[in-house]
Amino acid sequence: MGAFLHMGGYGVYIWPAYGASILGIGAAIILTLMAYRRAKARLAALEKPRA
Amino acid sequence: MIFEFANPKRFMTLSGALLPWFAGAAIILLGVGLYLGLFVAPPDYQQGDTVRIMFIHVPAAWVAMMAYGLMALASLFSLVWRHPLADVAAKTAAPLGALFTTLALITGSLWGKPMWGTYWQWDGRLTSFLILLFLYLGYIALWNAIEDELRAGRAAAILALVGVVNLPIIKFSVDWWTTLHQGESIFRPDGPTISAVFIWPLFLMAFGYTALFMTLWMIRIRTEILERRARTLMLGH
């Protein structure tokens, strides 16, 4: 496990790189889904009083 | 075929059907790619374990460029054929493109540090992507600066097309410039040749990143369609 994290001494570069990518992509996924759900809810609320 | 998407309702139905496939593909491709890249691939003869950064740098760079191309294509459809969804497609692609460009820069910088000794090196690759990031930011800023949605879309479309024409020139000029300066690193992050054990994770990650982009892009277009629908309903009230 230690060797895996150590990555031949390069771990200090590899893991921040992977970390940043996961963070960035994760944030994009979360924000995208949140915006989608918000828009869907807003539309549903507007379409309701029609009944 | 493209004009079947012209109808927002059709796009919603079509994208609704396609989404699970793209999302699923993204998850599988990225999962297997990460496993192969982190656990199966051995350290490179020259670069050691840092070669593993290639598996997240090259795919990000690839998507960054692809996104701009798609943005420009959508802009073309917007200006020339007045395709109603083209504006939306271009607008929603930009922030995603900017994100992947930033990831490419960060991972590229971290990849370069053990090789060059500095976090930033004005090499052709990183410099081109820095300029690409500015192109994205300018594009997004233009969309935000113009109040009228329709006019903003047209203006942004012009900018995107000017940008895409300029991009190869920028790339060429940056490459030319790096050969001008001595002390340029001989180490190209791509490495001279890539053996099969690296190609598999690389391609899986590249396809995975692409599927991920497509998934997020489609969701963002759907979001925009829903928001526009809500806006017209609000006008009606």
Place this chain on the structure above:
Amino acid sequence: MNSVRALLFRDMRLATRAGGSAMLALAFFAAVAALVPLGVGADLKLLGRIAGGMLWVAAILAALLSLDRIFQADYEDGSLDLIALSPLSLEASAAAKIAAHWLTTGLPLTLLSPVLGLLFNLPEQGYVALIASLALGTPAASAIGAIGAGLTLAVRRGGVILPLIVLPLLAPAVIFGAGAVLSALDGLANGALWLVAAFSLAAVLLAPFAAAAAVRLNLAS
């Protein structure tokens, strides 16, 4: 052709009067050139080395300074509508305005550059390259800048976003232009001046179309 010339001279007259963009660009150019040694230190060898690049950056920024006036002033007082309605095509008008901008900004900058080169202790071999690269490259700044100006015509804070749009697109000009000076200093014959010229030519030929499209778009509302 007559109306092109008329528009050209009109724009030039406007730019060269007191407080016009021509003086502003020159003043800014000189100011930057004077500030850089203050900031960087008086190491003459270093200054001589960076002269080409610094003067190129200063020239581009100086040209940018007056760019938002290329259409904005006419837009605000309604003359842009008249220009658009005139029998002269908007593309031709844009070309005339770009030419006027270069003649009142890029050209004076080019002419002033050798004097500023002296301030930077630019080595002898660099002067021809400096003047030639600026002469050949500043038209690209006017041309591409005009596209940006057209796009940001009716934007509230258009002046802020204009550099962000235009500067990345001008990167090749700076790279080739400053590269030409550096190559001259190092005795390399790499055709940088040809690249500057090619880039400028392409920009000057294509920009009027994009700029006109942008102006047309913003006038239509």
